[in-house]
Amino acid sequence: MLSFPVTRGVRGAITVEHNTETAITEAACQLTRTMMARNQVMPNEIACLIFTVTADLDAAFPAAGARKAGLTQTPLLCTNEIPVPDSLPRCIRALMLLSTNLGLSDIHHVYLGDAASLRPDWAGQADATPMSPPFRSTILDIAPYQPGKPISELQREKGLTDIIKMASNENPLGPSPKAVEALHGALDSLHIYPDGNCFELRRALAERLQVNEMQLIFGNGSDEVIKMLGLTFLEPGDEVLFCEPTFSEYAYATNLMGASTRVLPLRDHAYDLEAMASAINPSTKLIFICNPNNPTGAYVNQQAVDAFLDEVPDHVLVVFDEAYYEYVTAEDFADSLSYVRDDRNVVVLRTFSKIYGLAGLRIGYGVAPPHIAELMHRVREPFNVNAVAQIGALAALDDVEHVSHSRDSNVAGKEFLYRELSRLGLAYVPTETNFIFFDLGRDSGPVFARLLDDGVITRMGGVFGCPTWLRVTIGTAKENRRFINSLEKAL
Numbered sequence: 241m242l243s244f245p246v247t248r249g250v251r252g253a254i255t256v257e258h259n260t261e262t263a264i265t266e267a268a269c270q271l272t273r274t275m276m277a278r279n280q281v282m283p284n285e286i287a288c289l290i291f292t293v294t295a296d297l298d299a300a301f302p303a304a305g306a307r308k309a310g311l312t313q314t315p316l317l318c319t320n321e322i323p324v325p326d327s328l329p330r331c332i333r334a335l336m337l338l339s340t341n342l343g344l345s346d347i348h349h350v351y352l353g354d355a356a357s358l359r360p361d362w363a364g365q366a367d368a369t370p371m372s373p374p375f376r377s378t379i380l381d382i383a384p385y386q387p388g389k390p391i392s393e394l395q396r397e398k399g400l401t402d403i404i405k406m407a408s409n410e411n412p413l414g415p416s417p418k419a420v421e422a423l424h425g426a427l428d429s430l431h432i433y434p435d436g437n438c439f440e441l442r443r444a445l446a447e448r449l450q451v452n453e454m455q456l457i458f459g460n461g462s463d464e465v466i467k468m469l470g471l472t473f474l475e476p477g478d479e480v481l482f483c484e485p486t487f488s489e490y491a492y493a494t495n496l497m498g499a500s501t502r503v504l505p506l507r508d509h510a511y512d513l514e515a516m517a518s519a520i521n522p523s524t525k526l527i528f529i530c531n532p533n534n535p536t537g538a539y540v541n542q543q544a545v546d547a548f549l550d551e552v553p554d555h556v557l558v559v560f561d562e563a564y565y566e567y568v569t570a571e572d573f574a575d576s577l578s579y580v581r582d583d584r585n586v587v588v589l590r591t592f593s594k595i596y597g598l599a600g601l602r603i604g605y606g607v608a609p610p611h612i613a614e615l616m617h618r619v620r621e622p623f624n625v626n627a628v629a630q631i632g633a634l635a636a637l638d639d640v641e642h643v644s645h646s647r648d649s650n651v652a653g654k655e656f657l658y659r660e661l662s663r664l665g666l667a668y669v670p671t672e673t674n675f676i677f678f679d680l681g682r683d684s685g686p687v688f689a690r691l692l693d694d695g696v697i698t699r700m701g702g703v704f705g706c707p708t709w710l711r712v713t714i715g716t717a718k719e720n721r722r723f724i725n726s727l728e729k730a731l
């Protein structure tokens with residue numbers, strides 16, 4: 241695997257029994273899918289796909305098969321081959337040009353059926369990879385989630401022991417001690433199914449947020465609640481509006497359901513609500529607003545949100561993802577729950593993964609007005625939130641000390657990092673979260689790699705389409721100092 245993308249060609253060929261439109265389309269579809277699957281390629285990595293067909297095939301354009309395989313945005317070309325005596329009859333050949341990190345030896349060329357005789361050397365290689373049954377082509381729009389590098393992986397790769405992870409916006413102070421204590425008593429009951437309704441947690445949280453208990457939708461992380469929003473509301477033809485760069489799960493839920501994303505750029509690193517209001521159309525079904533935004537840390541304020549919601553028509557559901565809400569210090573941050581209490585078409589997402597320090601337990605929630613919650617409860621799996629997570633979250637909710645200590649530590653770390661990044665001449669985005677996004681002004685890959693060599697895991701901006709940026713989670717005072725020392729060395 242290379243650390244930067246290069247252009248590579250994947251070759252493929254297949255023969256058809258008959259010169260008919262159906263046979264050619266199906267064969268081209270099978271060939272395209274197989275070339276993508278065997279190379280684990282997403283449609284957005286394909287620069288173009290060129291087909292050639294033997295002169296005995298004239299019934300159809302194989303591009304129809306490639307579109308059927310999900311390549312609706314990819315440039316597709318087709319031409320007849322110059323007839324060659326004794327060439328393999330009724331043959332479709334393909335050349336797929338990729339922008340990829342795969343090395344030359346990782347490329348799998350695909351020669352199916354009789355076409356295997358054209359390149360026995362390559363055909364054998366491809367046959368070693370099993371073929372999947374036909375799958376939903378919409379999933380090819382989904383890139384597998386790329387998490388921050390786990391500590392154990394870096395330990396294995398580099399043999400390092402002293403590693404700090406500042407990549408996934410976890411709480412550097414660890415889990416709520418009250419949650420940990422409560423969990424000790426939970427292990428004897430692991431043989432019992434969890435309470436599917438999260439009764440105790442629901443009651444405590446509803447009281448805290450001043451909403452009705454059934455307005456809470458719990459998930460296996462707020463990730464799952466985002467997926468539940470997709471399952472409840474999205475169908476092919478619907479549009480989902482959000483800005484970029486942002487949290488990847490909005491695109492995931494959209495593509496999973498076969499709906500379309502409509503993506504606008506951020507303005508001043510935060511969601512551009514004015515542009516979003518203008519972009520709403522009759523197909524718009526869901527709008528995600530990541531506030532404060534991941535990966536930039538910037539936020540939209542109450543006034544901007546008020547003005548925006550005045551413009552949103554009734555057929556649209558607006559989702560405020562507030563995963564970092566408890567870290568926010570800005571006084572004009574929008575009180576989005578007030579819209580939920582007013583029965584607007586608004587859902588607010590929060591999580592126990594961040595300030596409560598329970599990312600490993602997987603529990604988050606949505607707060608929705610009753611008419612929306614009632615729909616979402618229908619798609620929830622019976623025991624989607626595990627028993628241990630419920631016990632930990634209930635105890636963490638009461639751990640006021642841990643939350644306030646975490647918030648104070650974050651503010652101190654933020655000020656330290658602002659000062660140090662400025663001293664190093666690096667521009668950063670002021671943050672309302674527990675991470676900082678900063679610009680190196682050049683490819684951040686080599687600096688990211690040098691930090692890794694030093695045992696410091698950060699997040700490369702390239703994952704978010706910002707190749708000169710890095711995102712660092714605000715750590716403890718000691719971790720922040722170590723990060724700055726390593727960064728200074730790496731620069």
Ligand SMILES: Cc1ncc(COP(=O)(O)O)c(C=O)c1O
Pocket residue numbers: 408409460461462463464487530533534561563590591592593599602603604
């Ligand atoms: C903006 C945003 N939303 C949601 C999540 C998912 O959180 P959870 O752990 O609750 O699934 C994250 C996690 O990083 C996030 O950054």
